[in-house]
Each structure stands twice: as structure tokens, then as C-alpha cells.
Amino acid sequence: MSMRAIGAAVVGGAVAATVWGAAWAAGPPDFGVNDFMAHKEAFGFHGGQSATLNGAAIYYETYGAGPPVLVLHGGTAFIETMHYQIEALAKDRLVIAPDSRGHGRSGDGPGPLHYHQMGEDMVALMDRLHVARADVVGWSDGGVIGLDLAIHHPDRVRRLVLMGANYDVAGLSGDGAQPAADAPAVAIQRDMYRRLSPTPDQWPVFYGKVVQMWRTEPHDTPAELARIRAPVLVIAGEHDAIRREHTDALAKTIPNAKEVIIPAATHFAPLTHPQAVDAAILAFLN
Numbered sequence: 001m002s003m004r005a006i007g008a009a010v011v012g013g014a015v016a017a018t019v020w021g022a023a024w025a026a027g028p029p030d031f032g033v034n035d036f037m038a039h040k041e042a043f044g045f046h047g048g049q050s051a052t053l054n055g056a057a058i059y060y061e062t063y064g065a066g067p068p069v070l071v072l073h074g075g076t077a078f079i080e081t082m083h084y085q086i087e088a089l090a091k092d093r094l095v096i097a098p099d100s101r102g103h104g105r106s107g108d109g110p111g112p113l114h115y116h117q118m119g120e121d122m123v124a125l126m127d128r129l130h131v132a133r134a135d136v137v138g139w140s141d142g143g144v145i146g147l148d149l150a151i152h153h154p155d156r157v158r159r160l161v162l163m164g165a166n167y168d169v170a171g172l173s174g175d176g177a178q179p180a181a182d183a184p185a186v187a188i189q190r191d192m193y194r195r196l197s198p199t200p201d202q203w204p205v206f207y208g209k210v211v212q213m214w215r216t217e218p219h220d221t222p223a224e225l226a227r228i229r230a231p232v233l234v235i236a237g238e239h240d241a242i243r244r245e246h247t248d249a250l251a252k253t254i255p256n257a258k259e260v261i262i263p264a265a266t267h268f269a270p271l272t273h274p275q276a277v278d279a280a281i282l283a284f285l286n
Helices: 016-023 033-038 079-089 115-128 141-152 184-196 200-216 222-226 244-253 274-285
Strands: 045-053 056-063 068-072 094-098 134-139 157-163 232-237 258-262
Touching (some): 056 079, 068 079, 068 115, 068 141, 079 094, 079 274, 115 141, 134 141, 141 157, 184 200, 222 244, 232 274, 258 274
Parallel strands (some): 068 134, 134 157, 232 258
Antiparallel strands (some): 045 056
16 A cells, blocks of 8 residues: 555555645655656666566666665555665665556556565566565555565565555555545646556556555465564554554564654655654664
């Protein structure tokens, strides 16, 4: 869930849209996103490529050099919403930053979207780049994908950072209602989709797929979480779109997981509180 917080929040998931829209009401997407887009070379940007993976053209960028880390954005979002984390990690790591299937500059395939499918896309991307094992940092839907990787491909994940992620649909706050594809509440996501997507006229179809996924997934079981072998850091905002008791249960169920709650932050902590978030990530990965 990322811009999933749409009825309530946006780059992160289900509670994100309203907050995202309100934060950017005075102009185009900010939080340093546009500036990062214009100055990627300052952060060791190697360029972007598209690769056909599992039937979809997946766009990805790489930055820096060192141990590999896979950085995964939230629902209806795109690579650059993770720019603070990319900037911090690229100083001494190889950052692999994809646009998830159907998101950003990536293409989509036929049928519905599923977190597990997007996880399999990431395995295929790692194979393409000859990366046997990587750290994974995921925000919201990106965190859900990270959980899927840790559950189904434990040998591919060294350490896992989850930010504002849920393991079950019951973890979302609110009633789960989402605005329509043409609603003002999702104008930012809609405009960025049209700006970046290879199929800019497909926003209503894409958005419908994402909302359906939020309503029906994920459903990771406590037994699956308890089998995760990778060390895990669970990060959430004090006022996150994910219910606090759900976040606590996630951290408690995964063996030896650590939990960090960012004071005064919402589901947008990676963008609004990057110093605290990045410090926690770097301390954990190092």
C-alpha cells in the first residue's frame, strides 16, 4: 500500500492520497523529487534501462557501487519518491531502483496486479543483474513486495527494511474506501503517471488494478512471517496509515525483528523525515 493511503495518504498506500495531495496543493510534486530528477548524476547515477521480465517491460535505474541494495517504492508511486533513501544508500552501495510493474516507466501485463508477481519480477531483475543476494528496502507496497521476497526467496534477501508496510489487508487504517480515478485526491499520482508511463492514457485501468490489489492483498500468515530468516527492520510513522497494533504484530512475529517508530511522522516518513528514517536504515544495514 503506498499511495494506497489515498483516501487518507498516497506515495505509501491506502492513507496516502489525501495527505500527498494536500502537501503538494501549491504546485507540482516536491519533497525534493523534481530536483532529484534533474540532478541524478550527483548521486552516482549509471542510467536507466528497461528489461522484459515475466512478460512486462520493467524499468530500473542503478546508482553507486558496493554491496547491492534493492530499493522499492510504494503503490501508484515511482522510483524518485525513494530519492532520499537512494541518495543515502548510494554513497557506499550499489542501489538497484526499479519502477514496479505498471508503475512509473514500467509496462504492465495482462490481468490483475499481485504483490507476488511483482516480487517475482524483482527476482528476475536480480538474475538479470547477476545479483545473487541483496539487502531490500521497501516503502509501503514496496515493503509488501519485500516481505514476499523474504518469504518465498529467503536466499535472495540479506537484510530487509520495511517502511509503512502491512502483511494483511486488515492492517490498513480507515474503511478502505478509495477515491475515483478522476478525483482531485489522486491528481498528483494521475499527473505523474501520465508524465512517466509508456501508456499514459491507461491511468484508469492501472489505478483500478492497484485499488483492487489493495482491497484483496496481502495475506501473509503468522506462520510465514515466523519462517523469515533475514534480519528485519520495521519502520513506521507515529501516525502511520498502517495501524500501530498491526505494525507491532509484524515486528513481534518475525524472529528477532527490530521496530522503529518515527515520532510525529505519518505514512510519508521516508519523504518528510528522511534524516531519521535514513539513519535507522543505515545503522541496521551496516
